[in-house]
Amino acid sequence: MSISFRILGKAGGDNALLVQIDSGQTIERLLFDCGEGCLSDVPFADVQAIDHLFFSHLHMDHVSGFDSFFRCTFNRPTKPNRIWGPPETARILQHRFQGFLWNLHEELSASWLVSDIHPGEIRTTGFEAREAFAISHDRGTQPYDRIILEGAGYSMEAITMDHRTPTLAYVVREKPRRNIDTSRLASLGLRPGAWLKELKDSANSSDSVVVDGVARSKEELRKELLVETPGDSIAYLTDFVLDEPAIERLTDALRGCRVMVCEGQYRHSDLDLARKHFHMTTVLSATVAKRARVEELILFHVSCRYESSEWVEMLREASQVFPNVHYPPEWNLKL
Incomplete structure (x- = not known):
């Protein structure tokens, strides 16, 4: 996936x-x-x-x-x-x-x-x-x-947030992936085959699977062979106030998220203006990314009140809090 x-x-x-x-x-x-x-x-x-x-x-x-x-x-x-x-x-x-x-x-x-x-x-x-x-x-x-x-x-x-009206933050998470440990398969002397797909299929209700003509317990084979890894994930956050309670709520909701797409509406020097309009600054967006330990932060939805040179400076401010931050590559706005 x-x-x-x-x-x-x-x-x-x-x-x-x-x-x-x-x-x-x-x-x-x-x-x-x-x-x-x-x-x-x-x-x-x-x-x-x-x-x-x-x-x-x-x-x-x-x-x-x-x-x-x-x-x-x-x-x-x-x-x-x-x-x-x-x-x-x-x-x-x-x-x-x-x-x-x-x-x-x-x-x-x-x-x-x-x-x-x-x-x-x-x-x-x-x-x-x-x-x-x-x-x-x-x-x-x-x-x-x-x-x-x-x-x-x-x-x-x-997650319902506050933009002086309810606004929603969304998180998409792939379900955990179940993969076969091929080194363990070899050490057990088992040959790959269609039975591996059946083993990974949790919807199949039978208790055993036939391997090389021998019926074997699915439960035991799963313990021996299956490795579960987290799926990919992406969050979409825009248009809400980011005070400390909101940051704490999002930190919990975003835990383990790989990519965070988040508004970068205001410069941090305009924090009062951002709070007045129930928006966030690029520094606050970076703060959430850092606390939630996401892997990558992409800033978007920037205000047209600023010149392109100021957008770059806003990105620089965010990078001092969370280094792996950038704008969409199509925007050609880089540090």
Whole structure:
């Protein structure tokens, strides 16, 4: 399995994150936020292939590009149409759905599910294209404790933060990988074969597996041969205040995360301004990365109030706290 990703949008403009998770058997594509122009360089077919859209919150710089996404997918019947976000997401998105003239809608077939993520509870609303998205259908509620979605080989976590409105931080984690210790296999004198796949398949309920014509205990072989390693992981953090309690909460939530994609909205000299607008500085972003011991920090969503030379200086300030920090490579902003 592997996680690949791409930061969408330009420095000083709207940004988003596109993540691809390859399980070896399926590929799932996740889009985080959808600001203006963020999908302009993404091929139409790739937009149509997006499985889930996750909003941090619904301020216009994070949702103004939604029409481009919706134009590609409004009547997509080939896979579920799923949108996630903080409270009020379904109400706001219904206005976006209905912001067009629907006079041929009776023959449309797509269904949409929009999930409002409240602390401890997810409330899902359904919309039908054939109804011109005019009716909100209650699709029920479900409790959750950080994990909101179990995908094909990965889980999605959501943490509610404060942007003077609820905003969501997301963490994507691949499930642990189970690999065969080939040196141990050789030392036991066992030959590789199809039985190894069966051994790794926890869904198979049989207690034994046939190896070279001999039935052997799966439990014993797993203890001898299987090595479990953590999967890959990536976090998406933007638009919330980073005071000490927030840093402590995120430190716990991000533990073991490999890549942290985080806003770098303000210079640290503008800390008071950042707190006034419930944003963070690059130094505070770096502080979270350091405390959570992530491997890599990528800063994005920088303010257009600064010149490009100041963006570089903001990166320098962050690097003094957390050295492995950079902007998206496409921005060409380096120390």
